[in-house]
Amino acid sequence: MTSKDIKNRIKTRDLTLLVIFLALVAWIRPTFHQSYGSDQSINQTSLDKTQSTATITGLDASHFQGEIDWNTVNHDGFKFAFVKATQGTDFTDPRYQENIDALKTTSLLFGSYHFFDPSQDALQQAKFFLQVTGKKHNLPPVLDVEITAGVDKATIQQNVLQWLTFVEKEISCTPIIYTSTDYWNQNLGDKFNRFPLWIADYTTSLQRPSGVDQWLFWQNTNQAKIDGVTTLVDHDIFNGNAEKLASATCGLNP
Known part of the structure; x- marks a missing residue:
């Protein structure tokens, strides 16, 4: 050659x-x-999966997520869930009972939340929430406070406190406040420090509200993709281990 x-x-x-x-x-x-791609929600899913191996994670949902396969969520490593029950004085989430019934078949700890309207009667809202939920939750009930509805700060504080104290007395369990860092700083503040706090803050490092040393849950995104849920959904992190989460329950038997 x-x-x-x-x-x-x-x-x-x-x-x-x-x-x-x-x-x-x-x-x-x-x-x-x-x-993997470059889509933000897909990247967030990868982040959520990583966090799931190191922390206690869960999700919160309403009828906007449609039908949820809670058993799939359960088997994917999540430990807790909150579902919307009521809003204002007369709106019941159309999928509330369906979600509660399905959650009872899993090992997930779960709770119910009320979307608060500061412009409506707080006591009526509290009674309506308990009328719908009863004791259908083992995690504490949650008051979702995120709108002002044109109401001034002093009235918001008065109404929120009325809802919280009434529900606490009725079921002998201290409710959780769900709100954003900005909303807390502008409308709530120190007088609510005795209530457990669930912070909505879509950052990679939690920005705590002014004067707040302790938090219970952190909603770190509303753009998570989770197996068993067909839409984007809120993703949450618990501030503690599994034993602490179990001790955070109300002792109720849903």
Whole structure:
């Protein structure tokens, strides 16, 4: 074989290897993009999965999420869930009872929340919430406070406190306040420090409200993709271990 033949064979081999390499790249790239991609919600899912291995995680949902496969959620490593029960003085979430019935078949700890309207009668809202939920939760009830509805700060504080103290007395369990850092700073504040706090703060590092040393739950995104839920959903982190979560229950028997 001449040196020219050898050079030609080497060129042919190199060209063949290049074609194979390019074919592999073309096959791998779409697979990688579909699995991880650049979509924020997909990246958030990867973050959530990582957090699930290191912390106690859960989710909260309402009828906006449609039908949820709670057994799939349960088996995917989540430990707790909150579902919307009521809003104002007369709205019951259409999927509340369905969610509660399904959650009872899992090992998830769960609770119910009320979306608070500061412009409506606080006592009527509290009574309506308890009328719908009774004791259908083992985690404490939650008051979701995130709108002002045109009401001034002093009235918001008065109404929120009335709801919390009435529910606490009726079921002998201290409710949780759900709110954002900004809302707490602008409308609530120190007089509510004795109530457990669930903070909505969509950052990679929790920004606690002014004067707050302790928090119970952190809603770190509303864009999570979770198996068993067909839409984007709120993702939450518990501030503690499994034993602390179990001790945070109301001792109720839903």
